[in-house]
Amino acid sequence: MFNQPTALRSVLNPKYLELVLSDQYDIGSWEECLFWLRGLNDTYRVRTSSGMYILRVYRTEITEADVQYELSLLSQLKGILGSSVHTDIGEYIEKKDHTGYTVLEAGEGKRVAVMFRYIEGIENNLEDEQSCYAFGQSAAELHKAMDQVVMEQPRYELDTKFLIDEPLERIINYIGEKNEASSFLHTFARELKERIGVASKLGLDKGLCHGDMHGNNNAFQQGNQFIHYDFEWAAKGWRAYDLAQVKARKRQSGEQKEVLWSALIAGYRSVRSFSTEDEQAVDLFIIARRFWVMGLDVAFIESDMGALDYGSDWLDSFVEEFRDTGIVQ
Structure with missing residues (x-):
């Protein structure tokens, strides 16, 4: 992913989206299409005569095959979780022709658009x-449901190639081999990969993962249920990697983190197993996730972010963070 050059990412005009999409959905007459959030994808809030909806316009790197995979997963999970006590998912809206997405022409290339139901609820900061115990139950129910999903479409895996090798290549290409940080990053990536390899040999739980379970995508609560959404990174991987993203949440106070984490794991284990080896691997995957995030930063510099905020201070901050892990002595 992220290898092809692209033009600068545009923000599609809400009026254009309304013109193109309003007749494709049976959701009432459009009253407002508001550009809502610029994240990895662009989000629009759509209000119609029948209620509120969320329109996601994916970036150009997300192909039709990627979206087909995500929508197939959501469709299956919706059926499996129909009677779930603690867990639901963000549901996409079928178009009148019973397909799930539209391909839009943007200046930078083809972008896929999908309409989702608006999630009413309270964002629980855990x-x-x-709250953490209940979220642990919900995460376990989601993983249990994902064990029952049958995905036939080809897909990358959340493995060390995805988490370490590919990010390292992007980072080094950006900063240059001659940068004094390059040698450290090569060594750090190699050692981190070796440690994950050793942990994996202990029989860590693997299966379909949400892939981006950092809390903001999972912490909306309706009654006793947590609503999980944004499955664009879903793929097979280590479940410890999924939960690592929750443990690394920045919204929790430092002195409470371990207590809250223990509650979350207890909730998870009340629904499905999570071995001691899996739990011990979580902190390792927190580090791997941060390395992946560094590579993700680089992926969007040319087409989206711009280089100003990704210079020496950005690089030094990550290098210091990685040195503090003690992985490289």
Whole structure:
């Protein structure tokens, strides 16, 4: 992913989206299409005569095959989780022709658009033990449901190639082999990969993962249920990697983190198993996730972010963070 050059990412005009998409959905007459959030994808809030919806316009790197995979996964999960106590998912809206997406022409290339139901609820910041226990139950129910999903489309895996090798290549291409940080990053990546390899040989739980379970995509609560959405990174991987993203949440106070994490794991284990080896691997995958994030930063510099905020301070901050892990002595 992210290898092809692309033009600068545009923000598609809401009026254009309304003109192209309004007749494709049976959701009432459009009253407002508001550009809502610029993230990895672009999000629009759509209000119609029948209610509120969320329109996601994916970046050009996300292909039709990627979206087909995500929508197939969502369709299956919706059926499996139909009677779930703790867990639901963000549901996409079928078009009138019973397809799930539209390919739009943008200046930078083809972009896929999908309409989702608007998630009503409260964003739970997981700042108390009860909430963390309940979220752990929900995450386990989601993994249990994903064990029942049958995905036939080809897909990358959340393995060390995805988490370490490919990010390293992007980072080094950006900063240059002659940069004094390059040698350290090569060594760090090699050692991190070796440690994950050793941990993996202990029989870590693997299966379909959400892939981006950092909390903001999973912490909306309706009654006793947590609503999980943004499955664009879903793929087979280590479940410890999924949960690592929750443990690394920045919204929790430092002194409470271990207590809240223990509550979350207890909730998870009340639904499905999570071995001691899996739990011990979580901190390792927190580091791997940060390395992947560094590579993700680089992936969008030319087409989206611009280089100003990704210079020496950005590089030094990551290098210092990685040195502090003690992986490279």
